Amino acid sequence: MRQILFAILIAVLTAPLALAQGAGYRIQPGDQLAITVLEDETLNRETLVLPDGRISVPMAGSVQAAGNTVETVEKAITDRLASNFAVRPSVFVSVVQVDEEGLRFPIYILGQVNDPGEQEIESGTTLLQAIALAGGPAQFAATKRIQLRRTDPSTGQERLYIFNYKAVERGGAIQSMITLREGDVIIVPERRLFE
Structure with a gap:
């Protein structure tokens, strides 16, 4: 019985995050994003989407995140970082925490x-x-x-x-x-x- 209750609790707590990882989710102010750049781990970080909808990324500057999908933000960061690398960098963005009020x-x-x-x-x-x-x-x-x-x-x-x-x-x-x-x-x- 405890295992069932624990499973239900986990499902309820992770439902907003699962929604955010789904196709088409639009990033909102207050969401927490994880940014990974395979070619330079010093650029890897978690960042908060500010109330104006922007995030700050070293060597890429300020990037509009709110209202965009994860894929769009990945592309924007990649485009801005490209001039700093010999080969186009591999950038991955994921939503690690959503602002539940933003849903x-x-x-x-x-x-x-x-x-x-x-x-x-x-x-x-x-x-x-x-x-x-x-x-x-x-x-x-x-x-x-x-x-x-x-x-x-x-x-x-x-x-x-x-x-x-x-x-x-x-x-x-x-x-x-x-x-x-x-x-x-x-x-x-x-x-x-x-x-």
Whole structure:
């Protein structure tokens, strides 16, 4: 019985780390990364992703980590270190600890849904799942023109994406796989006359 309880405890404690090692995990501020450079062990280290999303790597400088995958960060560090080595270095990055608070974040769903307002979602939640969390489209929702408004954190510019929920109901699935990011705003407008 003790072994089963111990196994369950280990599984619960390591679940966020397993999620972080999975394909597509986006590094968050507060995550702890391990960096290994095979050609120069003096560069090996563990580093914390700062609140601005950057990490500091000797001979590579400041590297944007937050919002990127492990593979993207590996490539960025490798590219920056390459001029210091005769042969392109082998860089490995892994997430050794995740900021569990970073696994959940707020988005906003407005307009013609059954439960509008701020929703706290998990990393990896899709647009379609968020609409479901808000109780689904209301009776007078314009489901052919649902808006996703996303602000680019680096430029501050807002981008607008239009999503056709009706097409998904009929079997379309491409747009429904849009993964949401912190601060995204979903607007479900009211249906026009004869729409």
